[in-house]
Amino acid sequence: MTAIKHALQRDIFTPNDERLLGIVNVCKAGKKKKNCFLCATVTTERPVQVKVVKVKKSDKGDFYKRQMAWELRDLTEVDAKDANKENPEFDLHFEKVYKWVASSTAEKNSFISCIWKLNQRYLRKKVEFVNVSSQLLEESVPSGESQSVTGADEDTLDDYQELNAREEQDIESMMEVCEYAISNAEAFAEKLSSELQVLDGANIQSIMASEKQVNILMQLLDEALAEEMLQSVKEQMDHISQSNRLIQLSSTNNVHLLEEIEFLVNYMDLSKGHIRALQEGDLSSPKGIEACINASEALLHCMNVALRPGHDRLLAVKQQQLLFAELRDAFARRLTNHLNNVFVHQFYRASYLSLPGHDQSSSLSQHSMELMLPKHSPLHRDLLRYAKLMEWLKNTQREKYEGLMGTYVDYMTRLYEREIKDFFEVAKIKMTGTSKEGKKFATLPRKESALKQETESLHGSSGKLTGSTSSLNKLAVQGSSSRRSQSSSLLDMGNMSASDLDVADRTKFDKIFEQVLSELEPLCLAEQDFISKFFKLQQQPVVGGWMEACALECPLLLTTDTLCPQSKWKDTVRLMMNKIFHSIEVELNNLIALGDKIDSFNSLYMLVKMSHHVWTAENVDPASYLSTTLGNVLVTVKRNFDKCISTQIKQMEEVKISKKSKVGILPFVTGFEEFAELAETIFRNAERRGDLDKAYVKLIRAVYMNVEKVASESQKTPRDVVMMENFHHIFSTLSRLKISCLEAERREAKQKYTEHLQAYVINSLGQPLEKLNHFFEGVEARVAQGVREEEVSYQLAFNKQELRKVIKEYPGKEVKKGLDNLYKKVDKHLCEEENLLQVVWHSMQDEFICQYKHFEDLIGRCYPGSGITMDFTIQDILEYFSSIAQSH
Template sequence: MSWLLRELKYIDGKDANKETAEFDLHFEKVYRWMASSMTEKDSFITCIWKLSRRYLIQKPDFINVSKTLMEEVVRPSDQGQIPQDGDDISVIDEDYQALSTKEESDLELLMSECQAAISNAESFAEQLSKQLSVLDGANIHSIMGSEDQVLNLMRLLDDGIQQAEHIENRLNCYDSTLQNVKEQMEVMKDKDTLMTIRNKNHQQLLEELDNLITRLDLDDQSIKNLLDGDLSKPGGIYDCTQAAHALQRCVNADIHPALLKMGAVEEQQKRFSKLTASFAKSLARHLNNLFIHQGNEIGETLSRYAGDLKLPPHHSSHRDLTPYAELMLWLKTSDRRSFDELTKVYTNNLSKLYTKEIQDFLELARQLLLGKGDKTRLDTGSDLLNIAKVSGSTNSLGRPLESRGRSPSMQSVDSVSISHHGSDSDLAVRQLFDQVLDKVLSEMEPVCLAEQDFCMRFFHLMSDTADFKEQIQSNDDSANSDIWMPRKPALTVEEYFVENLGAGLYRRRASVQMRQLNEEVRQMMSELFPSLERDLESFIVVADKLDGFYSMYMLVRMGQHVINAQDTGSFLSVTFASSLVKIKRNFDKFINNQMRSIEETKVSKKNKCGIISFVRSFEDFANQAEVIFRSRRTDLDKAYMKLVNCIFSQIQRVAAEHQKTPREVIMMENYHRLFSILSHLKNSCLENDRKAAKTKYQECLAAYTTTMLGRPLEKLHTFFEGVEGRVASGVKPEEVGFQLAFSKQELRKVIKEYPIKEVKKGLEHMYKKVEKHLSEEENLLQVVWLSSQDEFIKQCEHYKYLINKCYPDSGICLEFSIDDVLKYFSDIAQSH
């Protein structure tokens, strides 16, 4: 608070002698104060006293205040200071004045008159004193002689004093008069200030009232549009929308809370509430009828696309409802209950339509897969189903099957085995399924996204209703042009739809920006498509029952749609992701079934084994899977590893169980085929398995060669085993020939039993036996024969080594040479 100094009447210090921090200021009212200290109180009172002395004519009174506080502070004089040693006297004595020229000449004249003025200062001072006494006496006589003049001077001084008193009285009179004038002027100034404030307040009040009336004024045309507007025509919709905006501006007007208590404001607000309720009721009734009418058009929509594997688009229904988008936002802000009820009506009616369409659509797809539908109508304008006529040596992967000849006895594998899934007709059907599945997913995606985009815009699921006022104010902003309302009522219906439909509804669909959808959007979509996930799962189950291979196509196709989805949080993406989980389980089940089929494989024991059926089928499986799985390679690699490990173990089981074909032959041929398959795949995750297959093949080849070759020169082999035994027992090699059982004569006798003809006959018998064991499908006969040749030559070389070591200089040698052996092996191979 503040006061004018002239309004202060007096200050009460409470007690002039006793120290107290309390004091009172008397204006029109008495204000009691408490200083924080006596020093602060004294400083404040002294300051007030000085200001009043300087500026006020009528000064306030000071009561109970020490007089020392009301005295001028006089700066002490420095004349009495005694200069210290070294001080500058001219600085200390500020009143010192130098002698003038006349005074110097008079002083010199006086000193010249006294000869001893310089030499005898005392006599000079005494002389001066005498002269001063003479002058004082002369002055006294002169004054006494001029007494009359003094009396005249006194009279003049008395007259002057009287005149001064008279002037002072006149001045006091003038001062009192001016004091009255000053008080009157101050009063006039205060009145002028009050008048200025009053006028300013009146102006502000007038402006506030004008602003209030402007904000709460709804024109008659808007009221008429709200009460009697035609919501069935574009022009009427536009007028009602503008009227709703105007009403909303009035309802949301920024008014001071105190003004809301005015009777007129309350009455106007009640009027607006009635208008809002009336228009909301008529708008809700009209939109309710529109929603019900659209939901009842099932027969017409379905009949239009009957027989086509195509989901009916809802462009027309969206187009018809688009002009009401801003009114729906107004309804959401003004009457949330009616808005929620309309939302339920829309979802209830449209869900029936979508449920029927999707069920019929998926049923037609199932009929196509079962061969009962019109396949030529799968995709209008394209011939996607010529693949059903595919025949020859090319499978659905577009590459040769690379399968080799199969024994008829190998076709007795269990029905779930993958060997039954590789025929040309089955491959064509699978490619048909792939096309149908892609068509199903491609048709569902635009329909669901279009409906989701429409619901987001029409029901304003992603907008905050609190910002409705800002949206109304920015209707002309290009950033908000997606409200889809015509800005010019002069547009015709056709012009309006052409101008707004493409730029409004599907422009956002074409955008690559991803939107994070909230739970409200997904909830509404789940109500519009209540059975989509269930129907899609049913389709997946049917397809999986038709052919387990379909799970591979579904896994890849569904994975592509999930990965390429623009809106990762949309209802459709979540639904596809859920279906993808089920498909992944079916795929894992399919792989497990293949493993179980491999484990349960039984091979005929009456015929030679050859390539086991599951090894041959794995080749077909891998050829198809490599092209099918362009994505989700992780799932395929895991399946590969499971199947290969199972095949490894089951090859050994079948080889051990088969009685007609040697165990080593079965393992050799099948590991060789498996190595060839894995090498062709060039899959890094199967590199260890490829190396293991190669190792096992080489081990089995060596084992079979050794076993099959056996002892072609039996007696010779027995003889040299005995020789090696004697050497091992400690007999010197050159002394072995002196023993009776291993003499040179016995050695020559044994060698004569194996002439050239006998050796060749034994080799031919061995070739026929190998040929009987090996299958033509894998074509390893030449490989085994070359391996046998190497082993036989090693035995012969060993016999020659022992002869040279134990029978030196005996001249004994085999009746055939290494070249003869090579020629025999070559002739036998060429003859067959």
């Protein structure tokens, strides 16, 4: 601090006619450490002005500059935070409050004491001192490097004077006389100090002797006036002045020499305890690690001290620097070997259960019930004790640091690769049901027929959603009881949902897949967090050596010329994670492929789960390894989902109908209902709802198109019946599920159902009173030709007698018989599942009554007063329809 103080006085304050009385090294509280100095100064001219000046190093760091100054009279309060405990923080209240943290409590106390003294001496308005010990304000400022200038310093401040050639030669001669001037700086400093005291005494005696001589000279001057001896008096005075100047200069140079020696001793001296810790410190125990950390930091501080001009030419400094370099290299080797051994020990301890010859009770088969990944938090906890030493190694021996990084990655890659492989094997076994068949199913390529046989053996006669889809191409529409295939599709979903086994299998798959992702997520995050902390990659990237080799495998990850520093260290972490966990993406894709083979509808579960975990990982860190890897796997899952939807549409298009049986509700219509119910359950509150909505639209359009196709090709069942029943089923499904994106399709389904219901009723009912209908068609034709309605009865072909003949042919008994045959015909056309028979029958009743009322209206208008009526009434018609419906 003395050297800094001297430099500030010389470079900043002396040119401004100011004296530096107090100084403290501070940084702003709560911010990144950017050190500066607060200086208490007074002007050399009167009236005296007292200021607090903020000084900091320039950006290049080669000189100091004045940044800000405050008048002491503007200071209202000094808050030392705590009067009883050591606390480096303090506040200065000017127009606003400035919060500072001193480099040490002693410096803070010294500075506050200096401010107090200046306040007492120069200001009328006294500053308020809060949380400051009264003893500190009353006692004098303590000595040492942090001591501020006292009252004596306020009077004089010697300027630094560079040694001239003669003085430099005198100092070198003096150091040659003293043999230990270089080897033992402390002894030499003590000798200089004692000689300085002798010189000070001689100086005082000389001054005292000078006083006597001055008195004598005064008397001689009086005599010289008379005796003309002034020339000898002048020479004597010059001699005394020269003698005093030489004494003072020698004293000043000795002081500066002592300061230089103290600087070297203080900043380039490493304690024996630190040296012993670096050479022999126990790197296995917490206390030993802490001692090594402190010693390594002290060594780094000594090696990085900024030497003053000329220091590097001193033999003692060169010897000390050589000692520091040897200590650094030796400790780096010892630390590297120890950490290598720690990595090896931790690796084999973690993988001990998998080593040959170990107790087989710990094997995979015994742990198949536990789908869990081993936790490595104990390993991380043990290694984090060395984090500060790794940072030291990074700053001093980059090559060894990168070598340790490569060693760690190599060992952990092998460990995680085995653990992840075993973990995914357990997941595959759990998905397929049995260990032996599960492994074979998950790993061996087979034909579709073999896959079908194995699946049936795994899950029984009820069938699993696997196997060949070739049978779908020849599927006949025969009835709901026979709609079953070996592949999950919209054609067989209707029956699959009725199987408790299918529901249980899908629930089991969902839980297994979620557990796999839930185990991988904390594992990757914990390892990434450990790597960042242990290798100190939060701020500074590591590019070179081992990292360059890794970059060759993935050159896009390191673009050191274009990326910001934060992106660089993130890429470094991601490179290490990619190396360690390279098997995760492969194993996940294999697991996804297996799940898709087991049941193509598993892609719905996987899309929702994977999307959620990608979203979670991106919220934590969008650029993390976990986020990137899961995002890549999500692309595969989305492709499988799209493939599943495309497969369902293709299977709809390939459906063929039977020529011998009625169609009824098409299997892909009921399949869409089951798909929608399943999807709505899976995608409730899901992030990827938009993907499902797009799939809905594709599927429903394909369903509509293929319903119309099957209806047009149907020979046994009328087209209107196929359309009416299937669109009624679709409308009911969409109304029940309330899928917002299919609202337009729901209205379209209702419209198509209504249109084809009306068309079927009209076409099936036809003209049950055919002759009567033809008769009245003729009547309407005559009226249309211009014959008045009341004159129609005078037409020969349409007189009253002809009308009675036609009405007589349709007695109530015959009408009922005809309606009974119509009911049987409709019953053959309609299927039981949709239960639309009564709806159709009621519509036919309304249509028949409508025709009856039309005939009665024509009779009333064209044959008024004739008294001609039908053989049956509307009430009779209602009874006919009701009794026929009840009898069947």
